Amino acid sequence: MAPVTPDLRVCFLGDSFTAGVGDPEHLGWVGRLAARSARAGRPLTAYPLGVRRQTGVEVAARWAAECAPRLSGEWDARLVVSFGVNDTTLEDGAPRVAPERSVAALDTVLAGARAAGWPVLVVGPPPVADAAQNARTADLDARFAELCATRGVPHVAVHAALAAGPAWTAEVAAGDGAHPGAAGYAALADLVWPHWRAWTAEADPPPSTPTPPGGAHR
Amino acid sequence: MAPVTPDLRVCFLGDSFTAGVGDPEHLGWVGRLAARSARAGRPLTAYPLGVRRQTGVEVAARWAAECAPRLSGEWDARLVVSFGVNDTTLEDGAPRVAPERSVAALDTVLAGARAAGWPVLVVGPPPVADAAQNARTADLDARFAELCATRGVPHVAVHAALAAGPAWTAEVAAGDGAHPGAAGYAALADLVWPHWRAWTAEADPPPSTPTPPGGAHR
Numbered sequence: 277m278a279p280v281t282p283d284l285r286v287c288f289l290g291d292s293f294t295a296g297v298g299d300p301e302h303l304g305w306v307g308r309l310a311a312r313s314a315r316a317g318r319p320l321t322a323y324p325l326g327v328r329r330q331t332g333v334e335v336a337a338r339w340a341a342e343c344a345p346r347l348s349g350e351w352d353a354r355l356v357v358s359f360g361v362n363d364t365t366l367e368d369g370a371p372r373v374a375p376e377r378s379v380a381a382l383d384t385v386l387a388g389a390r391a392a393g394w395p396v397l398v399v400g401p402p403p404v405a406d407a408a409q410n411a412r413t414a415d416l417d418a419r420f421a422e423l424c425a426t427r428g429v430p431h432v433a434v435h436a437a438l439a440a441g442p443a444w445t446a447e448v449a450a451g452d453g454a455h456p457g458a459a460g461y462a463a464l465a466d467l468v469w470p471h472w473r474a475w476t477a478e479a480d481p482p483p484s485t486p487t488p489p490g491g492a493h494r
Numbered sequence: 495m496a497p498v499t500p501d502l503r504v505c506f507l508g509d510s511f512t513a514g515v516g517d518p519e520h521l522g523w524v525g526r527l528a529a530r531s532a533r534a535g536r537p538l539t540a541y542p543l544g545v546r547r548q549t550g551v552e553v554a555a556r557w558a559a560e561c562a563p564r565l566s567g568e569w570d571a572r573l574v575v576s577f578g579v580n581d582t583t584l585e586d587g588a589p590r591v592a593p594e595r596s597v598a599a600l601d602t603v604l605a606g607a608r609a610a611g612w613p614v615l616v617v618g619p620p621p622v623a624d625a626a627q628n629a630r631t632a633d634l635d636a637r638f639a640e641l642c643a644t645r646g647v648p649h650v651a652v653h654a655a656l657a658a659g660p661a662w663t664a665e666v667a668a669g670d671g672a673h674p675g676a677a678g679y680a681a682l683a684d685l686v687w688p689h690w691r692a693w694t695a696e697a698d699p700p701p702s703t704p705t706p707p708g709g710a711h712r
Contacts, residue, residue: 292539297539300532302525302526302540303525307520307525323545324542327563327564341556341559345545346545
């Protein structure tokens with residue numbers, strides 16, 4: 277079967293926000309971004325790989341096994357990573373994951389993707405209906421941004437803009453306190469869009485013999 | 495964070511059709527089915543796990559590791575499985591996977607899901623723009639239906655109806671010869687819908703201590 281050209285394939289790794297939980301239209305920000313990209317002349321195969329409740333440590337534990345069968349091959353393979361809100365959730369009075377461990381988890385994914393030859397775009401964690409948690413999440417995202425700058429990886433901060441805009445916070449408050457609906461996800465997709473456009477407009481990575489991370493089966 | 499209730503979580507395992515390849519709206523049949531289910535009062539978390547070019551053997555190799563982190567937990571966890579077209583694709587003059595191996599792959603998934611306590615719905619493979627391959631796929635799907643009947647698992651045959659209807663074949667012919675566009679995927683979602691509705695209307699499986707397949711991390 278002939279591939280749909282141009283052949284861009286992107287794994288979207290993350291948590292419930294990446295999975296679009298709460299969106300009755302079942303597009304989330306990932307589906308909206310992908311559809312807009314196609315309309316703008318940059319179609320892609322989007323593999324949404326968000327898992328509810330997962331922290332960065334949990335995402336880092338599965339990312340390689342799940343990306344290998346989807347990205348290994350002769351195409352423009354890329355990775356979008358977004359996590360952090362579950363890391364800063366309190367359990368027994370402490371965050372589920374300490375910030376330095378969350379940063380180390382992100383660095384694990386970045387290093388593995390670099391070794392495999394897959395460009396990465398990092399999308400920062402959004403706010404929820406809990407001011408204290410949002411402060412922890414914003415701090416963590418600043419650390420993510422710092423790491424990304426060090427590694428030469430683009431990072432999209434969405435936290436402050438979503439907290440300031442009307443759609444996200446209203447839908448989160450009307451929903452389960454964490455997840456927005458269709459308008460909130462559309463707002464998030466809009467924030468990512470210019471960064472996505474610049475990132476996917478870059479030349480394909482140079483031909484190489486990529487080293488698939490553990491778990492590759494072909 | 496409070497869960498979105500009622501808490502139904504479904505993994506959709508398969509190939510490029512399950513991934514919705516070719517749909518500019520990035521919903522595919524999975525997104526359309528999930529959105530319709532939500533509108534009908536049965537919201538769910540849908541985890542789309544289709545991977546392009548994968549045969550049933552390849553799906554069976556990854557299904558457990560990918561479903562465990564998504565389905566293991568205290569909710570109504572289910573599995574929709576759909577593959578077969580890549581199995582019947584010729585490579586060097588022979589199908590990529592012999593029919594008995596495709597059937598064995600499906601049975602592997604059914605047995606694992608039964609052990610884990612996850613109900614399964616099987617959706618048969620659709621037609622492409624190749625009459626000879628379609629004949630092989632229809633034969634394979636008849637074997638799938640037979641296995642499902644033996645195992646007491648619902649099976650939805652979509653091949654003949656899609657081949658006879660206008661949307662699917664026209665879009666496949668206008669596309670890459672395998673994948674439809676939005677209307678074709680809508681037609682497929684419509685065919686699955688009554689079976690989905692009956693299947694998800696069933697009482698939740700009885701409380702049990704499920705045995706997650708290999709790879710479970712919680």
